[in-house]
Amino acid sequence: MSELLELAERIAGQAAKGEQIEAYASRGEETDVRAYEGEVESLTSAASAGVGVRVIVDGRQGFAYAGSLEEEVIRETLAEARDNAGFATPDEHVGLPGPDGRAPATMDLWDDELVAMPTATKVELALELERRVRSGDRRVRQVASADYGDIAGESAVATSTGISASSRRTICSLSVSAVAGTGSDSHTGVGFSAGRGPADLDSDRAATDATERAVRLLGATKARSGRCVVVFDARVTSTLLAVLSSAFSGEAVTKGRSIFADRIGQEVAVAGVTLVDDPTDRRAFGAASHDAEGLACRRNVLVDGGVLAGFVFDTTSARRSGTASTASAVRGGYSSTPSAGCRALALTPGALDATEILAAVDEGLFVQSITGVHSGVNPVSGDFSVGAEGLLIRGGVLAEPVREVTIASTLPRMFLSVLHIGSDQEWLPGLAAGQTLAIDAMTLSGS
Amino acid sequence: MPGAAVLVETPVIERVLAAALRRGGDFAELFAEDRRSTSAVLDDGKVEELSTGRDRGAGVRVVVGETTGYAHTADLSEAGLLAAADAAAAVARQGGDGARVVGLEGSWPARPNEVVVFPEGVPKATKIELLARADAAARSAGSAVSQVSAAYGDSRRRILVANSDGVLTSDDQVKTRFSVSVVAMGDTGMQTGYETEARTVGFELFDLVDVEEVAATAAGRALSKLLARPAPSGELPVVLASGSGGILFHEACGHGLEADHIAKDVSVYARQVGEQVASPLVTLVDDGTVGPEWGSFAVDDEGHPAQRNVLIENGILTDYLWDYLRARKEKRQSSGNGRRQSYRHLPMVRMTNTFLLNGTEDPAELLAQTPSGVFVAKLGGGQVNTATGDFVFGTTEAYLIENGRITEPLRDANLIGNGPEILRRIDAVANDFAMGPGTCGKDGQSVPVGCGQATLRITGVTIGGTSGE
Structure with a gap:
């Protein structure tokens, strides 16, 4: 010992x-x-x-x-x-x-x-x-x-x-x-x-x-405002999943702080979306044998084929909602108490890689990085608005660079507007895997 | 000598600094810290937990030419400190003669304001009782309030700084905060509201601040947004309410004026001293001495007294913010902006309380003279890329302006702009200055800061909503 x-x-x-x-x-x-x-x-x-x-x-x-x-x-x-x-x-x-x-x-x-x-x-x-x-x-x-x-x-x-x-x-x-x-x-x-x-x-x-x-951003300008398809770089997808993870916290759900509360069994996303939190996948940076309360970590399915399938619970939040812990207690070190959270989120990969997704999308905005995630993504109200830079997609390939724009929608609408989930999955530092993700009909604010 | 100095006895400090310079080096520093904190959270109608904590330790820094070595330890014994000194000294390659003697001269600047009631002397039950009052006040604000969380926190941070230039000083920083977070439920879903009061004072914070009012403000924000329409998309005039938007200057230019970004030429404000970088209405100050504000202290985390620094005067860039390392290179004095999150961290150039000085216009007049746009009553967090100057900040309470009047509430959105451009677009500043607290993150370190400004207007900012104009 x-x-x-x-x-x-x-x-x-x-x-x-x-x-x-x-x-x-x-x-x-x-x-x-x-x-x-x-x-x-x-x-x-x-x-x-x-x-x-x-x-x-x-x-x-x-x-x-x-x-x-x-x-x-x-x-x-x-x-x-x-x-x-x-x-x-x-x-x-x-x-x-x-x-x-x-x-x-x-x-x-x-x-x-x-x-x-x-x-x-x-x-x-x-x-x-x-x-x-x-x-x-x-x-x-x-x-x-x-x-x-x-x-x-x-x-x-x-x-x-x-x-x-x-x-x-x-x-x-x-x-x-x-x-x-x-x-x-x-x-x-x-x-x-x-x-x-x-x-x-x-x-x-x-x-x-x-x-x-x-x-590749040299010469970037503001893009024209309007609605468009947005393709998120794999890294950005990882960041978005990490922010979204709090909506799957059993604690947030039992306390009425999640857009997904009371929606188990309902369609919350297009059929291609399956989201799993699996800390037993050793490739994940958040991989762990035990959760922060000492229970053996396990695979938890959150969204299955577009249908909301489950939440993650620690012991107290599980008891509050009359269920068992999913061994999802996390803590920020010795100075904090445990709470329910995800460690290793990943979307089930789709058929196309990044290049193929760009080709399929044809016209839109490829987002290389986002800012203001914490001030602009609200997992309780579902409002989504972030700063973005990247490149326009024209004729299925990357074109002119873009800066100083925002992209906006709501989280529920984005889930229902997923066009492609990349086959290019890669584990990145943080709570979630990265992969290219295309979402339809987001509002771009620029010039 | 104030209490903090007994964290390490002076003869021990001298031996540790000598050991740190044993292999050569231009500068050595010992930073010791003892922090005690209390926090209490009420959520879902219950006091969930009362938590107390203690962190104590020291860090030794050795500077050799352009290189800094740093090591820290939770062991404040002489043996522990000497081991840290040895580890930090490992960056010194040239091998010194070991004969350097450090003569320390103590100086003990007073706190920016006196602490009236030390929180450690206040019964825990008295702290807890504030939470229940806030919960009741938030819930009584409207039947649509569906969830309330209230948090109390206090901390006492004693630091000691000594260095091979002979500096020996200490500070005893007492801070108290209170925040309320509310969820309201309506036909269009849930909305959130948040309000916080935080100052560098003791428990007397609650003589100055009414927790019921904090709760009512948070609840009001959530409730008003239940009726909100999506924010517009595109460029519009923006009026920032007094005290709500200091974060704008923190992001739009404060970070870009930090000397570490300037030295590496990764700031849009590099080589701009003496140039017009903002509207003539802009006079921007960073001041760690402002009494009870959240970013105040007596000495910074490098032992330099807090001071008032004018950064932009009538739109002209006058100076940057400096820590010891960057100042030494430029053969000038630190501006008292060397700060660190804890003894586990290297100090960096950081802001303290950053604010725009008052203007002359009447705030109601200013609004009446704005035919259309967005009125931001409260900003949330923000983020900047200092190299490009592009920044974002989020609204947490905002309204449409139509015909010079505030009309419909708007859902939360981010605003995006470019620092130098936005500073030039400020065309009116009112006379109703106010400040508020914030937490500033840089390179993984968080420190408390203050932000402030009077009601002001920016002629055009890109608003990242979803609704067409």
Whole structure:
């Protein structure tokens, strides 16, 4: 058993009669390197650890956390959590899960090669990435940032109700931002590559992506306002799915904060849309053997052939809606309590790849990146309005570059207006896979 | 010496800084932090949880030429700090002589305002009670209110900064916030409303702010939008209500004036000092000393006292925002804008409270003289690409203007524009200045900021709605 799990069990083991305790402990080491003009701009190396404790007495929950694993601090934290529990409103649905008999998927999310990699090699990766972009296309005049980053982390959760689970993972990434053009015709392009270990990193692809994305926007202008087909780049689709994921949260549903509440069994999308959250797919960056409450992760179908099929639940939200947890508890680290959420969303791929989708669409707007997602996409009201840049689609191929426009619709209408889902699925850092996605009849606001 | 300084004893600080420079280097810094926070959330009619937390640790920074090394630790013992110093010093390749002595000279600037009631001394039950009052007020605002969430939060952040230039200083930052989020249900579906009050003060926030009013404002936003029509699509004149739209300047030019973007030539405002970059009505200030505002402090996270910086004066760009690193390169002083989210982060150039100074027009007159357009009563978040100057920001309460009068409510939409263009299109600024709180994100770090402006008009902004004009 890992040291961290032992520690979590020791805390959970202190539960008094009538009291439930959950201890979540985590620790990690990370390195970040930023290169600039052939030099190391910054090198950060860090180790952090902490613990979060939930105490539940008579349906009242209290929580406390600390950024330390020292015995004395942990004692204080448990005492605080106990004290805090006295101030919550009693709620019969609040409680910790017990083991539900599901075996966790066997998953190796740890790369020893990364852990053993010397800092000098990490520095060289960042320098090399910057060099590739600088020595490439002459139209790239600046590299705003070129970064290498990695994290090796471990977490453990134990409860007085018999849960005991731990896992560890590594992630490393390269990312670069290229600037092409000058003055008001400046454009940025971001490229990245990420994986569990150094063998997954593709510096050339990150550099090429950043360069191509910046350069192809040179000369961009506002497009004419009107309705059109919008084709989202795979990365943008991943971002959109991540934002939309909160509408599938069982907690949002039971509290009346989801456009999908009360719509199970109804057609919410065109027949080609099947959306699944499957953290047991090890290719996903959000892959996990256990959820944040220590239950074995499983595959959950959210939309099946256009019909709303299910939501994701943690223990409390499941009890509120009279169902069982789908092992979808997530948490933002030791300093926050669990809530229901997705980890590995993906649309079932369609028949066409990106090029074929452009050809099929013939006329429209290809969107390379979007801005204002958090201010412009509301999963409660369904309103959707974001800033966009990209290229016009003419005669089935990419044409003139476009900037400073918005695209708008509503989420329910967009689901019912899906034209094509790309066959080009790729797992990207974050909650969701990316793939090209074409949506009909969006409003473009430009000149 | 104020309390924060005891986070690390002075002789230990001196030994840690010496160790950090052992292998050479131009500059070393120790940043220690002890943060305690409380938050409480009421949702769906129930107090769901009361949460308390503590984070404590230190970071050591070593600068060698153009390179910065940084390491942090949660272990504030001398051994822990020396290990961090050693890790940060790894970037120094030339091998120094180990003989550098750092003489520290303490200075302890006062808080921008006195804290009257420290939140840690307030009973937890008193904090919780605010939530129930807000819940009741929001629910009584209308039968269409279907869900309410209220959140209370306070934090006390003690920091200590010492560096090899001899700086030794500390700050003790107390912040309190309260927010309410409402969902209303009508024939056309659900709408959301949100309002927040957040200041750099203690529990006396609630002498200044009525939680029932915060709740009523949030509920009012959700309710008014139940009757809203889709926002228009296309370019229209926009009137921003006082205090609602400071985020516009934060995005449209604030980020572009940060010296790190300037140094890398990835800002549209690079090489523009002395140039007319905005309408002559625009005087833009960044000021970390404004009493209780959300972005205020006594010293920044590099130990430099907060100060008032005029960035744009009557439309002419006068200066950028500076942290230690960028200022040193230009052989000038920091402007007190070196900030970081926590001891786990490197400091960066950041805004504090950024605002446009008052104009002279009467706000009602200004509106009456706007034949048509959109009146934005409240803006949500925004985002900017500093290299292109293109930015977006979202409305959370907006109305149509017809014949100089506010008429129908509009559904939420993003507005998009180009910073330098929008600044030139400001053709009227009223005399009803107000400020509000925000959270600014940059490179993965979040810090509290203030934003402010009087009612003003922009002659044309692209509105990203769905309805044809």
